[in-house]
């Protein structure tokens with residue numbers, strides 16, 4: 001029987017063979033994986049663990065926080081504070097950046113995360129997840145400021161997510177393709193289950209919250225109308241639709257069998273560029289998708305090229321199978 005490759009072994013070999021992971025980054029990824037394991041256990045206990053329901057507080061984005069949003073945020077902070085690999089963290093659930101306390105050694109990396117993605121699905125026992133992104137702290141000054149985090153997604157040195165579904169799966173890139181690891185609960189470790197993940201360039205499956213249709217811009221309406229017209233329409237084929245309302249789960253399906261995911265700008269809150277967050281959701285997912293041969297844009301530009309102006313910035317998102325993302329992006333420029 002083929003030997004199982006644990007996440008630890010995979011990372012050690014990447015460090016040794018490709019030299020693509022410095023030791024501190026390897027440690028960071030192991031710590032994030034450990035935190036995800038612990039969040040997975042909490043999710044798994046559900047009502048028995050008293051983790052369901054609202055925390056009755058609001059985050060900086062004005063969203064009501066669930067208990068698990070807060071628990072997951074705390075797990076990630078506590079796990080990452082003391083290892084010496086980080087300088088600071090930023091989270092969807094915290095107003096401002098979290099510096100590593102001065103009693104611990106300071107590292108050279110910055111960690112950003114959406115501790116619990118898909119919050120509306122927690123209480124209904126549907127897949128949710130954690131999304132993370134790693135940047136290097138600029139080394140031209142001592143200390144850390146919020147401005148140090150404002151780097152384009154193309155500067156990420158690692159990105160990934162963990163989906164808490166029927167099984168718990170960690171998906172990772174360090175810029176050398178995408179690998180998937182499944183949590184072996186008996187052993188308590190993540191085991192490599194797929195390497196070189198590839199998204200097919202074409203698809204017959206789209207994901208968008210259709211209830212917002214009347215608020216969309218013309219290019220998005222055109223794209224979806226053409227999908228809905230099926231075989232008899234300009235696309236000449238029937239499309240299927242999925243919308244889990246957990247970006248992690250929707251992106252996981254796309255990395256597994258292709259598809260396009262869209263959360264466009266819409267007229268409900270015209271002053272916001274979109275619903276999803278550039279730094280915690282769009283950037284890490286865009287890099288994973290590109291590393292798997294797909295594409296990711298905001299309708300006009302490549303997401304990874306966007307220069308963030310603020311930490312909690314929002315963005316429109318079109319990502320997944322390359323030809324479909326290029327098509328809907330083309331519609332935005334009048335093609």
Ligand code: AHG
Nearest residue numbers: 114116117118119120209245246247
């Ligand atoms: P979060 O739970 O971190 O706030 O993110 C939820 C996001 C994303 O996961 C999902 O794709 C989208 O919101 C769902 O939005 P709708 O409820 O508007 O469909």
Ligand code: MN
Nearest residue numbers: 114117118281
């Ligand atoms: Mn989210």
Ligand code: MN
Nearest residue numbers: 092114116117
């Ligand atoms: Mn969240």
